Amino acid sequence: MKPPKNPTLAEVGEQAAINVIIAHAPSSRNGDDAAVLPHAAPNSRMVVTTDMLVENRHFSLDWSTPAEIGRKAITQNFADVEAMGARPIAALLGLSVPSYTRLGFVSDLARGIAQRVGDYGAELVGGDITDGEAIVISVTAIGQLGGSIPALTLDAARPGQILIASGEIGASAAGYALLKRFGRDGVPREFMPLIQSHCATKIPRGRGFVARTAGVTAMTDNSDGLVHDLETMARRSGVTINVDSAGISPSPLMRKAAELLSADPWEWVLSGGEDHTLLATTNCAPPVGFRRIGLVNKQHFHRLVTVDHKTPDYTAGWNSF
Known part of the structure; x- marks a missing residue:
């Protein structure tokens, strides 16, 4: 047999x-x-x-x-x-x-x-x-x-620094929303990049090393939600962070998915997580592969993280329990 x-x-x-x-x-x-x-x-x-x-x-x-x-x-x-x-x-x-x-x-x-x-x-x-x-x-x-440069810890963001990011924000959450609604076989093929962002997230190799050698001071990855993760950085560093909406705007494909699902793509961007996009602060120009998305301020605002100097519409993030 x-x-x-x-x-x-x-x-x-x-x-x-x-x-x-x-x-x-x-x-x-x-x-x-x-x-x-x-x-x-x-x-x-x-x-x-x-x-x-x-x-x-x-x-x-x-x-x-x-x-x-x-x-x-x-x-x-x-x-x-x-x-x-x-x-x-x-x-x-x-x-x-x-x-x-x-x-x-x-x-x-x-x-x-x-x-x-x-x-x-x-x-x-x-x-x-x-x-x-x-x-x-x-x-x-x-x-x-390697080397003697400090590690990129969460507590090293300083007022006056710019906030930078490398990678999409909200794509994984968009893919998850499509999968919940349609299942894998029912998702229109045009949205497969969003499905892959959720099911098999990929980040460029060596981007963290590049950031560290280019003078970045603090860094984290967007795993639990953009506002949630930035609040952790702001709290640990004793600062507030303002994000520019233009720097994190949903992609055209995400907007199209949101229209199909009757959803708000900004919820995916602000609280989705699991993109593992690198979020960092620096006194210098953004390194290769990064873009400016905001500014670090003194801790005197009513919120740790604002978007266009206003309370974000969505602030929830991943909670294990």
Whole structure:
């Protein structure tokens, strides 16, 4: 009797799942009890972060492929490394999946992870897999911060600096709204760029390093909502931030999606999140790939973050609970 083409993990066991992950994302540092990374260059520091994706909370198999989920898991972690001005060099994967999960899911997930890790010239160097009630993906990202320039922390925004951004704002939330209304198969093809912005977000490699070397002082990524994330920066830095609406205006495609859904695209821009757009402050001109979107002020306004010097129409952001 031939074995099934796409067996469950219960049928093939843990080692088979590990084997397909390693097959897609091979690394000479993976396979022992722990990975041994090369010593950082002189005057360098390591940057470490971790984040999780939970089925039906952070992704849905109704509209995301396993490969897209894998790419998204790496992007959201590597974006945090980039936001510090560092270079991602390695990732660890923790995976909890029900035993009835097909081996093909793990294989495709690993393929997506390998694709995105490869985009950064990094490696998947190890991890763990276990049985669980739902799919939970945990990624630990490791980066390298070279030289003596300070890391780009949240508390280094100063009055008089300009606020800059690299990437679209609101596209992921627009894609999510379309998926909720139409499902993956029902979304008109012209909106596929927005769908990809949600299902497999991508940020340019090395943009954080460029910002740090160009004199940026504070930086974060738009993961929980623009106003929410900027409020965190403003609070930590003891400043207020005014955003110019012209610098964050919804794209024509987002406006067209909003018309179709009878929605306000500014809600996606101000509170959507998950674009992982880099948001930063600087005394200098915007570096390559960044644009000016606002100004940092002294902490004397009634709100930490304003848009065109007014209270934003939307201020909500992602809340894990």
